Amino acid sequence: MPSTTHSQPSRRAVLAGLAAAPTGLAGLAAGSARDAPARATVATWNAYLGVDLFALFDARSLEDVRTIAGDLLADARHHPYAARAGAVADGIVAAEADAVALQEAARLRSIPRDSAADDATAADGTATGDTAADGETVADLLDLVVEALADRGRPYEVAAEAVTTDVRLPADTDDGRVDVGFTDRVALLVREGVDARDARSGRYDERLTFPLFGTDRSVTLRRGYCFVDATLDGAPVTLGSTHLESASSRVRERQAEELVDALPDGPVVVGADLNSGPGGPTAAYDAVTAELTDAHTAVRPDEPGDTCCQPSRLRNDRSRLSKRVDAVLSTDSAEPRAVERLGADPEDRVEATVDGEDVTVWPSDHAGVAATVDLPGAATPTPTSTARSTATGTPTGTASPSGTPAESPTAERTDAATGTATPTRTAPVTAPAETTDGTGTGFGPLAALAALVGGTVGRGRDGDGD
Template sequence: MEPPADDRSVGRRAVLAGIAGLSAGAAATTGASAASGLTTTQSTPELTVLTRNVYLGVDLFRLFDARSLDDVRRIAGELLDEVDPGLVRARADAIAAEIEAAGADAVALQEAATLRVQRPSDFGTDSSEPAETVVVDLLAAVQSALSERGLAYEVAASTVTTDVELPADTDDGTADVRLTDRDAVLVRSDLDATATASGTFEAAFSVPALIPGLGGLAVRRGFCAADVTVAGETVTVVSTHLSSVSSSLRGQQAAELLAQLPTDRPVIVGGDFNSGPGSDTAAYERLTAELTDAYAARHPDRDGFTCCQAAGLRNAESRLDSRIDGLLVRGDVSATAASRVGHRASDRIAYRAEGETIRVWPSDHAGVVGTFALAASASVGTATATETARRAGTTARNGSAPDATAGTGPGLGVLAALAGVAGGIAGRLWRA
């Protein structure tokens, strides 16, 4: 079946841009020129932004089954064994292909995690050395894949949110496994970009000490921002990831984020909000009271679901049933196009693993890409959060009360679960 017109817009835009490059007189009406930041038919500068939760690729929910330190060691070892660096690189290349096809000027990444290991484990000793040997680095993998395509993007801004370390039993002996969560903004290297803000939210999921004399643990989320200048126009591009644990936490984090956004220039916020149509909507409504949802404004009658595929990414049929990822804007900026990426069955990649060829999704989330005119020259419409939620349905998939676990996906959204298990068993699990 042919996808809806809005979901073909990225490919169509890339084709038209190519035609324009071959024929100076050709008209390309669907996006910005990657070389100049200007449309080919008018002088209004444009910026194309893609937001993507890139996902490590393992099911951390299995740590819920841990009932003892031995369970943690066993499950952590199994999860480490399941991380295939080659597959991570292949998925990163698929995401780089999306960035290339979209002609993205800036990319907001969430769950751009680094997985490190230390052998043998020094867990439970007096050593304070963290695990440093890198197994996979998703941010570096995406950058490397872009470079291999002849594309140069720099990390304009980044922030480390949660950094947690667990003991593991593996076939090669004991190990410490360290998982570091990051948000980042990538910007084309030929554009002027300056980091302006980054940090973690005060509202955090806290795990109390369950063993006398041991400290508690806070699982944090955050944001980072960079000012990007195109043809003399400056816009702040933000990447953020809100809590997956609690509606009230998400609401507080949304309020903190809004307080950090500049008011003297346009803002484009790319994020995994863990809130939106098809899920709990409280944080989404808080954000869209001040910001405009670009996808909803361009396609008010479409679901545009972005979450979530199966943890192992091998499901043949898409399981997306909520829209929790998006691009929210404010100021003299208007969306001229908005669409999803990585949501079709044809977006899956083939990978050779253990003697067989498997097909996997690039991530458990779909991404969202938008092109924005950096002047209030056209109205994008106003689809309010209430209207959008009503169209798509507002009941959380687990039917839970607002403050219950949202369960929006198997990725770093369950670092809280990981930390909760760890915090109840031993104290040296937190690396700032």
């Protein structure tokens, strides 16, 4: 069992004790519960799709893509998603998180296709919307994590989500040719009873677009964010979740700038996979932390706190984390008080059975991060949101409290913001192919596939080890 399930004093109780200890009897007599700042815990975790998309680097043609995509689909059918989602839920429960930012809350589908369908059309990577009803859902990490939390008696609600990239690839399987749908999402969960309202989301203007080999089609890879206003411990705060590009440092840096521009006023706490930070490229991290405080840097500046990345099969005994790219970030009015990693220790791994074999796997290729912050002020409670947001959201790069979309300033560069509503298609903007510098093994390799079909091939696979 993961170490996060071990019996231990409540994390909130420990924090409360530390905060009260220096006060003394005089301080206790002078103060009151109303004088204490509001305190909330926010976690962030990249859930990881769970199949080795780096295998797509071996493709040299669309025929190769069909074969490899079919193999990936077969691998996914045998992947221990439920066990991993349970381990992620254990970490969230142990951290007593009020809210959770998820990245790569992915959905993998097998979609029947007309035998006469054009492979190039099937592989068009432009976002096609929330297509959960299309075909068979092989895995949905967002649903699995939410279900695992409920099974542990800790129900959370999806307060906001955004579809970022929705790619369909042709695949050859034992049952014939299908399309494999890889849908990337960021999401925000809040524990049951938390007031959450005015959800909005968007996709960054900056994206990667590559032409498909031998066709007039292209693959577009998008990243994005979602926000929701909430009341935690009686105080108002805006929560955010975001995931920046892994495959291009230039795109990632511009997305970081867009994130900063999209931040609303007031206290804000964002859970992020920046694909940038100590131990790796830092330009995007530096751009974001020029405006937001990294909880780890504020609370544990002398500790590495690496969060990325375990090998793709997740079966290594010894942790391979070597970079700190995941962070809980906050504005000056939300002051970090404590921070910890989730799912980073060997005892956090979980047992599962795969094809009759007992295996032990990490919860994700990333470690999670949980931070406790002090929030100023208090708010009068308003009705609590109890369902997934259906707000359209704001345009990319804009965070409007009303959640009402405005016109895109440049139709060729900008989509309407996405939430659970259907994203609109946009004319692709071709970005030059770059050498892959991604840090993860999930949706980063889709950028490598785009580079492949665009004529640029890179290698970045890391192998399993102990």
